[in-house]
Amino acid sequence: MSITQKAVFRGAGDLEERLRPLLRRVRRPGRYVGGEFNLRLKPAAEPLVVLSYPDVYEIGISNPALQILYSHVNDRTAAVAERAYCPWPDMASLMRDADLPLWTLESGRPVREAQVWGFTLPHELTFTNVLEMLDLAGVPIMAADRREDDPVVVAGGPAVAHPLSLSPFVDAFFAGEVEPWVDRLVAAAACGRRTDRIAALADVPGVWVPGRGEGPVPRQVHTAFSTCTPVTRPLVPVLEAVHDRAVIEVMRGCSAGCRFCQAGMWYRPVRELPVATVVAAAEDLLRETGCDEVSLVSLSSCDYSGVVEAVTAIRELRPGVRVSLPSLRVDSAAVKLAALGARQRGSVTLAPEAATEPLRATINKHVDDTQLEEATSAVFRGGYTGLKLYFMIGLPGETDADATHIASVAAATARQAREIAGGRARVSVSVSTFVPKAATPFAAEPFVGTETVRRRQQMVRDAWPRGVRLSTHDVGTSLVEAVLARGGVEAAVLVREAWHRGARFDGWSEHFSLEVWQAAARSIGMDLEEAARTEPAASPIDPLLDEAFLSREQERAAAGVRTQDCRTSACTSCGVCAGPIRMDLRPTGTTQSIGRGL
Amino acid sequence: MSDPGSGAPKSERVLLTFARGGPGRYLSHLDTVRALQRTFARAGLDLALSAGMRPKPRLAVGLPLPVGAAAVAELAVADVVAGCAGDDDRDAKENGARTGRWQASLHAAGPPGIEVLDVEPCSPGVRLQPRLAVYRWSLGVPEDATAAAVRSFVGESSVPIERNGPKGSRVVDLRTSIDAFEVRGTAHGCELWFGVRHEAHGAARPSEVLEEVMRRNVIAGSDAGTAPDADLTRCGVVYAGLAARGLAQEWLERHGSKTQQAG
Numbered sequence A: 001m002s003i004t005q006k007a008v009f010r011g012a013g014d015l016e017e018r019l020r021p022l023l024r025r026v027r028r029p030g031r032y033v034g035g036e037f038n039l040r041l042k043p044a045a046e047p048l049v050v051l052s053y054p055d056v057y058e059i060g061i062s063n064p065a066l067q068i069l070y071s072h073v074n075d076r077t078a079a080v081a082e083r084a085y086c087p088w089p090d091m092a093s094l095m096r097d098a099d100l101p102l103w104t105l106e107s108g109r110p111v112r113e114a115q116v117w118g119f120t121l122p123h124e125l126t127f128t129n130v131l132e133m134l135d136l137a138g139v140p141i142m143a144a145d146r147r148e149d150d151p152v153v154v155a156g157g158p159a160v161a162h163p164l165s166l167s168p169f170v171d172a173f174f175a176g177e178v179e180p181w182v183d184r185l186v187a188a189a190a191c192g193r194r195t196d197r198i199a200a201l202a203d204v205p206g207v208w209v210p211g212r213g214e215g216p217v218p219r220q221v222h223t224a225f226s227t228c229t230p231v232t233r234p235l236v237p238v239l240e241a242v243h244d245r246a247v248i249e250v251m252r253g254c255s256a257g258c259r260f261c262q263a264g265m266w267y268r269p270v271r272e273l274p275v276a277t278v279v280a281a282a283e284d285l286l287r288e289t290g291c292d293e294v295s296l297v298s299l300s301s302c303d304y305s306g307v308v309e310a311v312t313a314i315r316e317l318r319p320g321v322r323v324s325l326p327s328l329r330v331d332s333a334a335v336k337l338a339a340l341g342a343r344q345r346g347s348v349t350l351a352p353e354a355a356t357e358p359l360r361a362t363i364n365k366h367v368d369d370t371q372l373e374e375a376t377s378a379v380f381r382g383g384y385t386g387l388k389l390y391f392m393i394g395l396p397g398e399t400d401a402d403a404t405h406i407a408s409v410a411a412a413t414a415r416q417a418r419e420i421a422g423g424r425a426r427v428s429v430s431v432s433t434f435v436p437k438a439a440t441p442f443a444a445e446p447f448v449g450t451e452t453v454r455r456r457q458q459m460v461r462d463a464w465p466r467g468v469r470l471s472t473h474d475v476g477t478s479l480v481e482a483v484l485a486r487g488g489v490e491a492a493v494l495v496r497e498a499w500h501r502g503a504r505f506d507g508w509s510e511h512f513s514l515e516v517w518q519a520a521a522r523s524i525g526m527d528l529e530e531a532a533r534t535e536p537a538a539s540p541i542d543p544l545l546d547e548a549f550l551s552r553e554q555e556r557a558a559a560g561v562r563t564q565d566c567r568t569s570a571c572t573s574c575g576v577c578a579g580p581i582r583m584d585l586r587p588t589g590t591t592q593s594i595g596r597g598l
Numbered sequence B: 001m002s003d004p005g006s007g008a009p010k011s012e013r014v015l016l017t018f019a020r021g022g023p024g025r026y027l028s029h030l031d032t033v034r035a036l037q038r039t040f041a042r043a044g045l046d047l048a049l050s051a052g053m054r055p056k057p058r059l060a061v062g063l064p065l066p067v068g069a070a071a072v073a074e075l076a077v078a079d080v081v082a083g084c085a086g087d088d089d090r091d092a093k094e095n096g097a098r099t100g101r102w103q104a105s106l107h108a109a110g111p112p113g114i115e116v117l118d119v120e121p122c123s124p125g126v127r128l129q130p131r132l133a134v135y136r137w138s139l140g141v142p143e144d145a146t147a148a149a150v151r152s153f154v155g156e157s158s159v160p161i162e163r164n165g166p167k168g169s170r171v172v173d174l175r176t177s178i179d180a181f182e183v184r185g186t187a188h189g190c191e192l193w194f195g196v197r198h199e200a201h202g203a204a205r206p207s208e209v210l211e212e213v214m215r216r217n218v219i220a221g222s223d224a225g226t227a228p229d230a231d232l233t234r235c236g237v238v239y240a241g242l243a244a245r246g247l248a249q250e251w252l253e254r255h256g257s258k259t260q261q262a263g
């Protein structure tokens, strides 16, 4: 037998061979060569759309928005979509030394040859990575400096709710859910000259081109979500990734109305897939991915009307298939977990967010202590061995006592867990820091400040029970996130300055440096703490939420009054539902559509 | 290597020959195992599951490959659930048409960096015990310089190196681990071929061999020590009781006298 000459090692073209001297010298070289199952290759197709997630490969490969766009562009349009993720600093420095511009994982061609380069922005701590990727690709970081042969840089994702701190670096922003407009965006990419491409993009609903147009741009809603098929031929990494399972988005939107939650407000209204669609998709996914676990994802999968039916039916597809629900609401977890039966393992995550009843009322979290107890009991009686609880520090109206009570809840939960499951029960707690975000009732709340957060974190630590794992977030990252989430163009200057000074991968504790950001802020005459407290700059994006609703929610928060879930009680007039935009619940796999927003 | 155990009821053991290259070079051993398990699932061939609390698909890859190495013909054993592909008829089983079909569907279902070359039935007791692995480093170093360095290496009675691991350090003698060397000139430099014996007390790693050979390279100068363009391929492996795979057969024919224990 001789060395195979077949075109097997299809995918990377000669990319891997060209990169080999670099790949030998970096951590996890597989990040840079593609090679996934279901990789699409359309070498002759045009235009080239490059899709990027501004973080490391292992995080970006699982991003559902990228998977949706990748499938849609490659399978349903004449264009070709290829990908690039943010090179880890070891690779970035070798690329600069070798003068090698950022390449796509499919054909290995330079990213700067793309007609459109799309980024999905999950949160503000990825902004310096956007600049890093532009620079590594040889594309000028300032949109104003780009030349005719540079790609049009487009950004989408939830961070677009307040895009100002990235606006000088991006040619066009897309606000909202992209599915209805992919074909229009691709058509714009095919418009010859760069200036024509930008002009064509500006005509697509949901697109904001900095410096153009009047009035806020309304975010787009995928009104046909419930009648569409989910991605069933996703890219499946051969490297171990963060999520190693097949994923179905069973529901979009959340109606719980948590006042701090950007995703909960941004993806309204709730739309569900019929159970039959979910089960059929699961069957295709199991075959296409070779996974034995299907994860039913959404902002709150236990609220999905067909959750029990779907889980039962998917389990019956094939022996050994596991189904997971990654996000459970405390108030409905107990019932749903019980319904799922006792074939469970691993751990469950619940997010009470606040430890005391009054604070939960302020943030509109529909959870009481009894429900948390019931959920804990359901978790450990259901066979799980781990429970992870999420809390936040720095919420509006929070007192020191509210924060320290997190330790008491942790102790009580751990005690209860041990009573049920004995020594194998594990409880862990993550305490993050609240960052006010655009398009929420708390958008204008000041960031509580690093000093208060540090003091409360210490109070929690001092009161912490033995045997429960506690993790807290670096408050410096929250401070920066808060500045970028509310800032105007001066925040963009800060991003550029911080990047120039070496800020990268700010969401990673091993890379984040508050000193770098502070120095960058000082150099432009900014005080980070003050910038995180000031009134947010007006966003050019309309999140579709009524101003009246937002101010009503602020008043109710101050008064400690909860607002009901519009799915289970009356519409609370948030303003999102109008015309074709309506809540779409599919309780029994029928085509029932419930619009109550008018 | 994780052993899939002896054949379970209602499953049959097959030997799988695969190559890896391109993006597949950068898979760890566990990544490779997982990618092959996934390839079976995608091809509609169910793997039998191990017993225990966390059942795992029964597929074992013979000898781990170093990250970065291509491979010509690697072996894995897998236990396929009988009848899962719906073609359990006796004729097809006997004339090999069935495993041929399996190979075709596995080939189609594999990821870009892994190619399933062959599937053959084997007895349920087959285990993969490596005896000899044949490696090839492609080097941008002149043939003469490499050949001289190899002569110097071979002239020594032992080439001990210290390996540091989680359980402390230990000394491995590269010299006794090497079966034979060949140096072949190429347009860009040369290829350094060698066989590594796998015995109970451990085997030389290809990177260690290259480093020790290049350390003895006095002609090529200081650059050679790092061999920056070095590129590794495993060309074949000999397993106890099984026919040699890949280019290992030709290697055995040339160097057979020194590798009798390999057969």
Ligand code: SF4
Residues within 6 Å of the ligand: A255, A268, A269, A270, A566, A567, A571, A572, A573, A574, A575, A576, A577, A583, A596, A597, A598
């Ligand atoms: S308009 Fe009413 S029904 Fe629609 S999402 Fe808002 S509160 Fe819910």
